[in-house]
Amino acid sequence: MSPPLRAAVIGLGWAGSVHAQALARIDGVELVAVADTDPTRRAAYPHLYQAADVTGLLGHDLDYCVVATPTATHEQVGLTLADAGINALIEKPLAPTLAAALRLAAAFEQRGLVASVGHTERRNPAIAELATRLRAGDFGDLYALATRRHSPFPDRIRDTGVVSDIGIHDVDLIAYLTGRPISSVAARTASLTGRGHDDLAVAWCLLDDGGLASMELSRVAPLKERLLVLHTAAGRVSVDAVTRTITHHTNAAIGAGAPLTGFRGMSRGRVISHHIEGPEPFHAQSLAFRDALRGRAHDLVTLREGVAAVAATEAILAAARLGTDVPVATSIIPKASHAVEESPL
Numbered sequence: 278m279s280p281p282l283r284a285a286v287i288g289l290g291w292a293g294s295v296h297a298q299a300l301a302r303i304d305g306v307e308l309v310a311v312a313d314t315d316p317t318r319r320a321a322y323p324h325l326y327q328a329a330d331v332t333g334l335l336g337h338d339l340d341y342c343v344v345a346t347p348t349a350t351h352e353q354v355g356l357t358l359a360d361a362g363i364n365a366l367i368e369k370p371l372a373p374t375l376a377a378a379l380r381l382a383a384a385f386e387q388r389g390l391v392a393s394v395g396h397t398e399r400r401n402p403a404i405a406e407l408a409t410r411l412r413a414g415d416f417g418d419l420y421a422l423a424t425r426r427h428s429p430f431p432d433r434i435r436d437t438g439v440v441s442d443i444g445i446h447d448v449d450l451i452a453y454l455t456g457r458p459i460s461s462v463a464a465r466t467a468s469l470t471g472r473g474h475d476d477l478a479v480a481w482c483l484l485d486d487g488g489l490a491s492m493e494l495s496r497v498a499p500l501k502e503r504l505l506v507l508h509t510a511a512g513r514v515s516v517d518a519v520t521r522t523i524t525h526h527t528n529a530a531i532g533a534g535a536p537l538t539g540f541r542g543m544s545r546g547r548v549i550s551h552h553i554e555g556p557e558p559f560h561a562q563s564l565a566f567r568d569a570l571r572g573r574a575h576d577l578v579t580l581r582e583g584v585a586a587v588a589a590t591e592a593i594l595a596a597a598r599l600g601t602d603v604p605v606a607t608s609i610i611p612k613a614s615h616a617v618e619e620s621p622l
């Protein structure tokens with residue numbers, strides 16, 4: 278049996294702590310080191326090797342690192358790891374700008390390293406189930422998709438606004454669930470908190486094949502809401518990612534056994550609601566990274582998909598600034614995102 282993979286977590290705030298807990302629970306991986314610029318954060322891991330930053334971890338024979346530092350630091354931390362030949366799971370958003378995200382993706386690709394970006398929303402059990410059912414054709418043609426993501430103000434996130442911080446999940450989900458890249462966007466944003474970033478946003482996305490998607494984002498809400506609504510040939514399908522529930526308002530205009538293609542009319546049918554159980558998303562992501570490093574089949578989110586998400590959020594911010602539609606750099610957007618890949622290692 279091979280020895281456990283040696284892992285470290287860099288950045289021990291909210292996300293880093295969740296990663297550390299996930300790594301501690303999976304077989305075949307040993308969390309051996311942590312790094313954080315804040316000594317009080319490191320002190321919570323007295324049994325592990327501790328460093329102040331990424332450079333202090335080099336030379337410790339690590340198989341991979343989780344980068345959970347603020348987004349503004351992802352490029353510097355990630356490039357240091359790539360230069361040292363260390364595989365990495367980098368939190369979302371991959372980088373603060375498209376240019377930085379492209380540099381990161383190129384650095385890991387050129388060295389043939391395993392790298393992924395933490396788009397954990399795909400691993401929410403209800404969203405994973407929705408993706409499976411969409412690909413199986415259960416809902417037929419998908420006409421349009423709308424997302425609503427509201428949160429209270431996250432005092433710890435200071436380097437990004439609502440679009441880059443949480444809207445990044447929605448642009449990734451739109452491309453992942455529809456299987457179509459976002460080709461252009463229009464948007465408006467508002468800043469309420471005086472932190473110099475967008476706190477509210479609405480964005481409209483045109484997909485590669487003319488499909489429609491929209492997003493409504495707030496980080497100044499008194500509640501947490503994560504909602505997706507899909508308009509499909511089989512009726513309306515909504516996912517509440519907080520309660521992990523899928524609700525299908527069926528289309529009675531489609532008879533039993535009728536093909537779910539083309540628009541065949543829409544009328545009110547039965548309402549079917551399911552609570553979906555499944556593994557905790559960070560745990561599932563840790564398992565996928567371990568499997569990728571072990572050369573097993575896996576479903577890691579590629580850095581190119583992370584780049585595509587940053588391209589879309591950057592276009593949304595530009596569209597809001599300019600007040601016009603802005604194209605998304607589709608040439609860098611990857612093909613089918615859900616394919617299970619074999620690791621190059």
Ligand SMILES: NC(=O)c1ccc[n+]([C@@H]2O[C@H](COP(=O)([O-])OP(=O)(O)OC[C@H]3O[C@@H](n4cnc5c(N)ncnc54)[C@H](O)[C@@H]3O)[C@@H](O)[C@H]2O)c1
Pocket residue numbers: 287288289290291292293312313314315318329330331345346347348350368369370395396397398433434442
């Ligand atoms: N996938 C998700 O659902 C999810 C959820 C929350 C946050 N995130 C992402 O995780 C990242 C961190 O967010 P957070 O909420 O945990 O922030 P946080 O502020 O709670 O934690 C960041 C930690 O990094 C440390 N740090 C800062 N610069 C560092 C450096 N150069 N080297 C080492 N340590 C450094 C800080 O001291 C702090 O402990 C962000 O990119 C964020 O977008 C992802």
